Structures are given as C-alpha cells and as structure tokens.
Amino acid sequence: MIIEALIAITFVASMAVLLAPDEWAGRLAAALSLLPIVGSLYMWSRFDATGNALTGGDPAFETTVQWLELGGYTLNWHVGVDGIGLPLVVLTTVLTTLAIVSAWASIDDRQSQFYGLMLFMEANLLGVFTALDFFVWFVFWEAVLLPMYFLIGVWGGPRRKYAAIKFFVYTNIASLAMFIGFIALVFGLGDSVSSLDMPAIAGALRAGELGSLFGIPAATLRSVAFVAMFLGFAVKVPIVPFHTWLPDAHVEAPSPVSVMLAGVLLKMGTYALLRFNFTMLPETATQFAVPIALIAVISVIYGAMLALAQQDLKRIVAYSSVSSMGYVILGLIAYTTYGVGGATFQMIAHGLISGLMFMSVGVMYNTTHTRMVGDMSGMADRMPVTAGIFVAGAFGYMGLPLMAGFAGEFFIFKGAFESTVHAAMPLFTAAAMFGIVIVAGYLLFAMQRTLFGSFRLETDYEVGPAPLSETAPLAVLLVTIIVLGVAPDLFFGMIQDAVDPLLEFGGDLS
C-alpha cells in the first residue's frame, strides 16, 4: 500500500498547499514534499523486487484491485515497482523538493497555486513510474500535462502563452498517436488478453500472439503500432525532429519548472519507450535498429551543435538535453545489459545533472536578470559558490569520471559497442561519442565567457552571492551526483536485475 499512500499523500498535500495563504505556501509545500521523499527512500530500503515487472518478474509493493470492466477487458488498479521504476520514483521525489525550495527566491506571484501545481505534478509523475496497468498509466501520463501547461503559461517568461500551448498541443497529439498504436495492439491480441494489464500484454506480445486486425496482417500491425508509439514517446523525449517545443518551453518556463521538465518529464518519454516499444516489441525494435540508432546519433550531434550556436545560457542547457537524451535512445536500441541498463542509469544521471544546470542558471538569472552569454562575464568573482557548482555540473555533463554522468555514458557506450542488433552499431556508437567533444566545446565556451574574466555586467541590481535557499538545493544535487558517480551500484544493481530479462527474446540475436 506504500505506493498508493505516496500518491495519495502527494495529492492531498497539493490540495492543502493550494488552499494555503501565499505567505507560507512555499514553506508548507517543501515540508509536505519531504513525506514522499521519506516514502520513496523507505521503498528503496525495503526493495525486494526480482526481474522485470513486465516480463514475469516480481515487482515490489505490488497491488492489484479490479477497477472496472469494459467489453470483456478488465481495467485494474495495478501498481508496483521494479528496478527500472524505483530509481525514477526516487528521482521524482528528490527533484520535486529541490525544485520547490529553489523556487522560494524567484516565484512571488500566486504562490499557493504554483506550489500546489508542483505537488500535483509530482503525484502524477509517481503514478506514471509505478502504474502497471495501461489505463491507469495513461491517466497519470496525461494528467502530468495539465500542471505543466499552467506552470509554463502562468509563471513563464514573455512568450509563455505561445510556449505553453505549443507544449500542450505537441504532447497531446503525441499521446493520441501512442494511444491509438497501443490500443491497436491490444485489439490485435484478441482473446489472448482479457485486461489492459501491462505485464499480461507484454507477455502475450513477446510470445507472438498478435493476430490480424481489420484485415491488417500481424506483421504490418506490429510495425505500424511500433511506429505510432515510438512517435508518441519521441515527442516527449524529445528527439530530432520533434524537439522544437522543448527550447520554447524551457526558455519560457521559470527555472524550477525547467528543472522538473528536464529532470523528470523528459524521462517519461524514455521510460515509456523502454516499457512499451523495447520491452513489448523487441523484435520489431531490432528490425528498426538502424533508423532508431540513426535518430539517436542525429539527436546527439544535432542537439549539441544547436547548443553550440545558442547565446542564451538556458537555451544551451535546453538543447544539451536533446543531445543527452539521444544517448539514452542509443543505449536502449543496443539491447545489451550495459546498453539498456546504462540508458536507465543515464535517465537518473541526466535528471540530476540537468536539474543542477537549470537551477544554477536560474540562480544567476535571479541576481543578474539576464541569461545572455554575451552580457555576463566574471560571475565567479561575485557568486563563487554558484559558479563552482555550475562548473562541477558542466563537468558532470561532459562525463567527468566519478560523477553520475560518466557512469551513465560509459555504460551506454560499452553496451552499444558490444551490441549485436546490427553490424553497424559500433559505427553509430563512435559517431555518437563524437558528441562528447561538442558538449565539452559548448560548455567550456559558455563557462569561459560567463564565469571567468573580469566582472563587467551593467545592471541596476546588486550582484552577489545567492541566498542559502538557492544554494542548498544545488549542493544537495551535486552531492547526489557525486555519490551516484562513485557508487553507481546503488542503482545499477537493481537496474541490471530488471533489464536482463528483457534481453531474452526469440529474436535474431545470438
């Protein structure tokens, strides 16, 4: 019942914060958001899942209650976590609290609504990462969009309305495509499944029980559904060429919201790709290995090049997310323990590191009121702690050893080199690795110009060290990143345990 309790507590907390007066809504939200952290850490300490929840494994804290029955299919309230879900649950709870605390300094309008929405989003994100019934999962998946729409649209920058609507429309249409794709699969399975239970559907699909639907043969149906679902999730990841909503949303969103967007929401896309496309239709995925790997490489290189061309510090970080998520896709398509496991690990690592980067950009913006690389210079003189953390985060992004990003990227590259899904995989991997050079290029370039040199910003504001409420979340994130970098096995063991069963399928893999 701990998962239900976690979601319910967060929902109730969001309502309580919404009704609280503005003066202490932020404090209240931060205090209440400690409860889900405690809950998720408790789950971690008592974690006893074996295998992958979707391929016959035994998820932890599992509950199944029949909800309703429609036309012969039962919908169940089915939740549980395995080694893939739990790290993301922990990431969500930790990052939400840090984002809430970091918002204290910058959000001064309609605060109770802001913090209420943040907690509402957290509750739904927890649902996304724990739901094991497609329908329950979809309800949470869609419900995440609503608070994000408001968070960008109400508290965002000058072009917030455009960004919010673009985000909403893009992701909604994507969800529709995914929904249709998945439901087509369920109907195609005919009588072999009697519920929208994800383990049951995954089992039936992996066993090859897909039949034809409306005269469409099974093979075509499988490919079409795979592509529809892939497109649906690809927009959320986002990968090139569906990435254009991301910079708009990021630049307009207030920093704490960007933290949630980059840190957790993008992971929904890769998580869903892993759970649906790569788990349920592994053979189709390997058939599409070359185009998917190509998309991954293009996202890595093109995203990094776009980042290189930006002048706005926040845009740089935003585009670098496109690049980093490309690695995750590469790891997933590798279909090796290290590839898929590394991709899962990289989701966590990128969540923490991009959270750190957006947060520190936000801290600098709050005091200078500019994010333009050309305007800033010598920030390290005025706010040395923030600048130091920014440098550390940037090195984490570049993959400095002993930081979480290194572990994730290393696993991915190792897994992708060893991959046998296609003979050209080492080639794709090598091409993607070139992205590291560009990443290092734009990050060093940005740091050189903003942090170092002499301070010469012309501004009416007093530029000085950031308050503790802004520095503390950064410090916590940095410590977490280093801890995970030094001891990746805190998560990697359970991830591996959940990933290995995925790799056993009757495909053309040796």
Place this chain on the structure above:
Amino acid sequence: MTPLQIQLPTWAAVAPTLLLGLTALVLLLVDSIDPDSTRPTALAGVATFGSLAALAVAGWYLLAGTGQQGGAIELYGGSVVVDGLSLFFTVVVSSVVAMVSLASYDYLRDRTYQAEFYSLVMLAATGMSLMASSGSLATVFVSLELASLPSYALVAFLKKNRGSVEAGLKYFLVGAVSSAVLAFGISLVYAVTGSLLLSDVASAIGSAGDLVGVAGVGVVMIAGGFAFKTASVPFHFWAPEAYEGAPAPISAFLSSASKAAGFAVAFRVFAVAFPIDAVVPMGIDWPLLFAVLAVVTMTLGNFAAATQENVKRMLAYSSVGHAGYALIGLAALSGSGPNGNVMGASMAHLLVYGFMNTGAFLFIAMVEHWEIGRTFEDYNGLATRAPVACLAMTVFMFSLAGLPPFGGFLSKYALFYEAIQGGFWWLAAVGAINSALSLFYYSRVVKAMWIEDPTGGFDLGATPLGLYAAVMVAAVGTLLLLPAFGPVVETAQSAATALFA
C-alpha cells in the same frame, strides 16, 4: 428467525417520481401560506431536500435491484415501467435538480415568483423522471409534455429581459412543432400496430405487411421528436438561443437533465418497441438514421462551438456536440452485437455529463451573479480573484474535453471503446476527432481564466454560498466519477442489456 422484511406495495416503485411531484406541491403550499414574502431559504431548502430525497430513493432502489432482478415492475397495465434504466436516469435528473435548486438560492435572490420557479423546476423534473419510466407511447407523449411546458416558462423566466423572452418563445415554437411531429409519428405507429404499449408495438410491427412505409415514417417522426428534446440535429437550433437567454441555472437544467431524459425515453422506445432484428430487415434501419444524426450532430455542434465569442453560447453548442456523442448509444447497435454495452456506456456518459455540464453552467451563473460579462475576454485573469471556483471550472472544461484524470475522460473512452467493440470503429473515430477538436475551445476558457492578464479590475462582492456549494459539489462529483466509474458503467450496462432481453 428470518430478518425483518418490509414488503412495499407495487406503486412504491415510482416513489422517486412521486417525491419530485410532491415537492412541487409542497413548494406551492409553502408559498400560499404567506404569498407576499419571499422565503428564499425555505423554498430552496424544500426543493433541494425534495430532489435529494428522490435521489436517495432512486439510488437505493437501483442498488437494491428493484425492477432489475426478476424483470421490470409494470404499473397501470405497462404504461409505466420501473427498471434499471428508469432508476438510472431518475438518479441523473434528481442529482442535477438538487444542484440547480441549491444554486438558484443565490440566483433568485431579490427576484419575484420564486416559489413558482422552484415548482416549475420540480414539475419538469417529475416529467423527466416519468419519461424514463414510460412504457407506452401515450405516457411518452404526456411525460414529454409535462417536462416541456414548465421548461418553456422557465426559459422565459426573466420576463423583463428581451433575450430571455425571445428564447422562451423560440423554444416554445420549436417545441410545439416537435410535439406535433412526435404525436403524428405515434399515431402512424399506432395505425400500423394497433397498440401504444411498447412491448405490443414490438410484437406487432413484424407483421406490418404493406404498411411498412407508414411505420417507417412513424419511426422517423418519433426520432424527430426525441431529437428536439435532446437538442440533436436537425431540431437543435433552439438550443443555443434558449440556453443563452435562459437564466443560467435553467440552462444547466435543460442541457443536462432534459437532454438525459430525452435520451432515456429514446433508448427505451427504440430498443423495446422497434427491435433491430425485426425492423431492420423490413427496411426501417433506425440505427443508420441515428448514426448519421450522431456524426452530423457532433461535428456541427463542435464546429459551431469553436467559433463562439460568448462562453455561454460556446457551452450551448458544445452541449449539442455532446448530444452527438450520446447518440452513439443508439447508433452503434446491430442485430447481433452486445447492444447493451454501448447503450450503457452512453448512459454512463450522460450521468458524468450531468455533473460536468451542470457545473459549467452554474459557474457561468456565478459569473453572471458577479456581473463580470459573458465573452472570453471578460474571463481574462479571473483566476487571480476566484482561484478555487476557477479550478472547478477548469475541471469541468477538461472533463468535457475528455482529458484525464476527470470523469469525462473515462465516460468518453468507454463510449468510443464499446462502439469499436460493436464494429462501429468509424463512429468512434469521428467521435475521437471531434473530442480532440473540442479541446481547442474548452481550453480557451481555461487559458482566459488562468493565463491571460486581467483587463480590468474585478469587483466580485460576496461569495454566493449556494451557487458556490453547488459548483463544488459538481466538481467533486466530476473528479470522483473517475475512480467510481466502474459501478456506474456496470449498472448502466446491465440496465441497458435488460432492454434488449
């Protein structure tokens, strides 16, 4: 020792309907004691209490299985039938009436003829509840008129307001024509079958012989009469005018309860009196008729709603669109299919719609009470002043659009899903596309309230307690109908399946 059993007399089966009618009389009695003073609290209290009592009894019967296990309870030689369907729709109607009565307390403050207002509402509700129980075409006609006549007066209730009077007149004229059409259709069916009882019509229509054409015209005309009551194309054009001109609580009442009652009677008449197996081979393909009506109604309603500048008018057209979705329950039927499932899903959608649409119109009533204005621009930045009420409106809008995690998502999903299961995937596809389009205009309201900056200052004054409470009840209902949808749809589907037995 056996548990204490109370055997209710058979007539007690119609207790929910009787309670609604009795409340109307009590209201008149309360008023006649002291006609000169307006007693808003007493009147609103009696009306709300009466409808809640009807709701409680109907809900109790529904849960206890009255008229469901062991067949429908027939009274007056089968003219009135109590079964799952009638109880289900009585629940819908009485819950809407309870919310509307609660909300009218503030809306009617300082107006005259309050007792008449509440009695008319309760009388119309009695008619609607009776519509759901009609077992013969005569009862259908009488109950439909009982529901309609008070509605005409209610639409024109603001008699010093030109819009209201004009709307009432238009509604009355279209209603009179539709009644004539319906009555003529009934007479044609009677001419062919020699009976007004739905079950007798069903057994006689198979041997219509040369009179198939007459029967067909009769069926089409009856369908027209119901199209009027449910605000479906082609008898929909009164709806935007009437909903816009009427007092907002009455718009809520008509677009939720009256529409639901129209569907209740349509479901029963078509499922029972004109069995598909018998009439479709004769050439009377009424599911096809409703399929065409469904597609046209939802598309027309949605496109018209998208072009409105006035929020109340937008909601009125969206209500036409929702009639189109509900029509799928009559359209996606076939001789072989599990017809009860899709019709039940349509019923469940009407229940959810009762909450979300009533809530939306009552929110507009609240905005009218605050005298803010009616266009989207007037709503700009409203959330800065009334966040909780705007949150409720957001719930209604997204639920009407069919977004998770609200009740409307699941009810639409169930409806489209059952249509696909019945083989009518194209109807579901049209519905889903329309539903996606509707997000555009629903989210305009949300955008105006939350994201746009206020153009001027708001002076909201005191919070209208009754209205506020009613809006909150509707919002909580809309939210709770997501987790509680299981029993709702199962009850509705078993009630609908019983019709086809």
